[in-house]
Amino acid sequence: MRGCFITLEGVEGVGKTTNLEYIHQRLKAAGKTVVVTREPGGTAMAEEIRELLLQQRAESVSEMAELLLMFAARAQHLHSLIIPALEQGQWVLCDRFTDATYAYQGGGRGVSQSLISTLESMVQASLRPDLTLLLDLPVEQGLERARNRSTPDRFEAEKQRFFEAVRQTYLDRATAEPERFAVIDASVDLAQVQAQISQQLQQRLGVDPA
Ligand code: Z5A
Numbered sequence: 001m002r003g004c005f006i007t008l009e010g011v012e013g014v015g016k017t018t019n020l021e022y023i024h025q026r027l028k029a030a031g032k033t034v035v036v037t038r039e040p041g042g043t044a045m046a047e048e049i050r051e052l053l054l055q056q057r058a059e060s061v062s063e064m065a066e067l068l069l070m071f072a073a074r075a076q077h078l079h080s081l082i083i084p085a086l087e088q089g090q091w092v093l094c095d096r097f098t099d100a101t102y103a104y105q106g107g108g109r110g111v112s113q114s115l116i117s118t119l120e121s122m123v124q125a126s127l128r129p130d131l132t133l134l135l136d137l138p139v140e141q142g143l144e145r146a147r148n149r150s151t152p153d154r155f156e157a158e159k160q161r162f163f164e165a166v167r168q169t170y171l172d173r174a175t176a177e178p179e180r181f182a183v184i185d186a187s188v189d190l191a192q193v194q195a196q197i198s199q200q201l202q203q204r205l206g207v208d209p210a
Contacts, residue, residue: 003090004032004205005082005127007097010135011167012156013146014186015193016095019135022194023201027091030207035085038095040073043080049073054153061154063109070101071119078124098124099132099173104155107169108162131204133197134174135186139163142186 006023008016020036027034041050049069074097085092098120105111139160146156174181182200186193201207 001089003086003088003092004131005086005092005094005129006205007094007099007129007132008135009096009099009103009132009170010137010186011103011139011142011163011170013142013144014135014137015145015190016135018190019133019193019197020093020095023093023133023197026198026201026207027093032091032207033089034091034093035081036093036095037077037081039077039097039100040070042073042077042082042094045080046073046076049076054155056152056154056157063105063111066109067101067105067111067116067119070105071123074098075123078127083127094129097129097132099129099134099170102173103166103169107165108158129180131200132174132181133200134170134181134183135193136167136171136183137185137187139167 008020008023010016024034024036039046040053041047049072053066053069053073082092082094098116101116101120102113106113106116143160143163171183174183182204184193184196184200198209202209
């Protein structure tokens with residue numbers, strides 16, 4: 001039986017990395033074999049594309065080049081890791097996936113949603129996540145949490161307005177697909193965030209509480 005595909009989304013600093021390990025442990029405790037991965041990246045070649053995408057550079061990057069590189073990395077990730085794992089019955093837990101393309105390249109950069117949708121169908125056929133946990137909090141709060149880290153990458157260097165558009169696109173997508181998305185209030189303390197995640201894993205996927 002095909003494994004379950006779970007994605008984690010949200011703007012900068014919402015706590016995806018922090019909560020990824022928590023979800024991993026919850027799924028393992030429930031007896032699932034889990035592959036944890038991320039986008040862009042997840043395989044050696046896709047990680048090289050990630051480097052290309054995140055590096056700050058003097059040359060201005062075309063929106064189309066950025067979009068196609070995101071999908072090139074995704075095609076490789078699906079081919080080498082995600083699809084084989086799901087077909088073997090493993091669960092895949094992925095830090096960002098195509099909703100991030102709608103949010104960042106679509107909402108943030110202004111690329112048309114229909115173009116993204118065409119590429120999504122070409123690259124993924126009918127494969128979509130079974131559950132997308134959208135960690136949501138006001139942009140300023142996320143930027144504040146992320147501010148103390150290393151030098152900003154090419155995306156992190158964007159202005160607040162860019163991230164507001166990213167957040168709104170995520171929320172619109174969650175409203176349009178409530179059966180796939182669970183919106184988590186990430187503005188509260190970590191224990192409360194994890195309680196919400198735990199409840200969603202139980203309600204939607206039957207994962208027993210710890
Ligand atoms: N991107 C794209 O444009 N298009 C695409 O299709 C895809 C990606 C797939 C890399 O993503 C960039 O790629 C991303 C979008 C673009 N750029 N941006 N921005 P990434 O996921 O690697 O990078 P990120 O969004 O910058 O993630 P992040 O910086 O690692 O943030 P996070 O994982 O969501 O947050 P965190 O590191 O877990 O937490 C941040 C801090 O907050 C940390 O100190 C925590 O201890 C703290 N924290 C976490 N939760 C809490 C709570 N509840 N209370 C208080 N403090 C907390």
